[in-house]
């Protein structure tokens with residue numbers, strides 16, 4: 001293989017690997033959730049992994065990412081520690097927040113994941129402030145904030161885009177439009193004659209939409225956006241259409257309870273980001289069955305080990321309840 | 329050489345010193361760079377430090393607070409100003425859910441060195457939405473520090489302490505204090521957060537007050553002294569964390585307590601102080617406590633109604649006399665000034 005082909009193969013297989021990694025981690029959480037050792041809400045990104053993987057594939061380690069309630073995928077794709085995340089979900093002392101946060105508060109400063117919080121849209125202004133700090137410090141760092149389409153209904157979404165646009169901040173707003181906010185479909189929440197990317201544009205923010213289940217499309221669009229934000233300033237707004245497979249919060253499927261049709265789910269499942277990437281690899285002759293099997297085994301061992309550690313890890317000492325509350 | 333300047337000048341000087349000493353400090357808020365400069369407290373700072381470090385903001389209180397949190401996470405020291413506390417209510421989400429909790433919630437990794445300054449309004453018909461003293465709200469939230477300086481000296485020292493603190497600090501400055509003068513040292517100094525001050529020593533009655541109420545309490549103490557009643561006035565300076573040590577040693581001495589707040593009565597600062605004394609040793613109190621605060625209704629606009637909304641020195645002095653079984657002097661209620669302005673110089677409009 002020549003050098004370019006080699007790079008192409010590396011990039012493509014790395015994307016596939018990340019997709020598979022996220023999928024297998026969250027499936028493992030779902031599989032074990034009934035054991036009640038993970039005693040906190042979990043919002044899984046199964047079916048939506050391509051957005052996290054595609055965007056983060058175009059970030060540097062020192063770029064920053066923030067997210068919301070559905071943040072496992074963003075945290076892991078940015079390089080957050082699996083071990084620290086699983087310990088956190090298990091309420092253990094060596095969790096990424098020392099057991100103070102749970103699944104909805106992930107952080108890995110070293111990996112550039114500044115934090116996730118489950119108040120819808122609440123990290124948008126905070127990420128905007130982080131980008132303001134980058135601008136003030138003269139850094140060439142880009143900040144990315146992930147959120148669902150429900151967040152675009154919050155006032156603070158508009159305030160944040162407004163301010164980022166005013167100050168031309170190096171930030172990329174990434175909306176994962178999975179068509180639902182808990183059980184509420186789009187038609188009860190958003191006017192049908194207005195698209196989400198139009199909201200960004202209305203604030204003077206360059207805005208784009210793409211298929212959020214196609215990791216290559218995501219990566220391409222994100223690459224251009226991140227580059228633009230880094231070199232000539234931002235902000236940019238990207239909307240990726242995708243679909244959550246499981247219930248809003250928790251490990252199960254819930255298409256039987258009547259808020260969305262099973263056929264809709266099946267149609268989106270056909271467009272599984274992982275399958276899509278596998279097909280692409282096969283079509284370009286880059287698929288290697290033995291490699292894929294090896295990868296499955298490798299990931300399964302890594303995940304198994306992280307769960308074993310999290311389950312065995314000590315809980316926080318009782319006095320940790322009281323602090324630290326303030327930085328000294 | 330002792331130097332006398334106003335509270336507003338002291339605040340401006342504090343901001344100037346903080347901006348001058350630390351490049352990570354920046355100041356933003358509605359109107360910070362306008363010709364009025366937030367009652368004079370930010371005048372000239374943009375000219376001196378530039379538009380990158382001192383700037384006006386859009387009317388987006390919640391997002392701007394989040395922006396301040398995000399910048400603070402990245403090691404900046406934002407100071408955010410609100411011309412009225414009432415406007416900051418649009419940012420309660422970011423203050424309460426994010427700023428206050430960030431350090432604890434993420435396991436003590438990233439400090440949030442942020443100061444949010446809010447002006448407490450009063451009088452001149454400002455009414456229900458430009459006059460609220462909600463310090464108890466902020467004090468109820470773990471993770472926030474709440475300071476309410478009463479003197480120019482403390483206004484400067486607590487401003488500097490608030491900016492230099494590595495945690496979110498709510499700084500409440502009362503509009504009626506801005507024109508008050510006092511001795512203020514030159515240069516850099518700070519007043520520790522969490523330390524009350526004995527503003528006047530006395531043996532018969534302890535009066536705990538905050539912010540503008542301290543001035544009323546001192547006025548009342550003068551009148552009472554003439555009646556042979558000696559009041560110890562404690563200026564809390566910081567509402568949270570509360571300096572109960574200073575309060576307790578005074579109550580141990582006097583056995584009688586009045587608390588005077590600028591906010592509404594129920595669930596207020598006074599309630600917390602009384603509850604703590606009741607927990608520690610109710611026997612310290614020889615008489616029922618007096619709580620001087622606004623009634624539990626919104627602030628009315630008409631001067632005729634607002635006149636009785638804010639407890640004044642006369643109310644405090646009279647309640648203390650009654651508590652001691654003596655009759656108050658009706659002259660105390662006769663003020664030469666209209667009750668809806670802080671001083672004779674004040675001519676409105678806000």
Ligand SMILES: Cc1ncc(C[n+]2csc(CCOP(=O)(O)OP(=O)(O)O)c2C)c(N)n1
Pocket residue numbers: 069070118119120147148149150151152178180181182248
């Ligand atoms: C301010 C706020 N309102 C409501 C909720 C409850 N809530 C949690 S997740 C969620 C759905 C948000 O939908 P979306 O932003 O599209 O994200 P998705 O769950 O689809 O990924 C809601 C309403 C919340 N956490 N915060």
Ligand SMILES: [Mg+2]
Pocket residue numbers: 148149150176177178179180181182
């Ligand atoms: Mg959604």
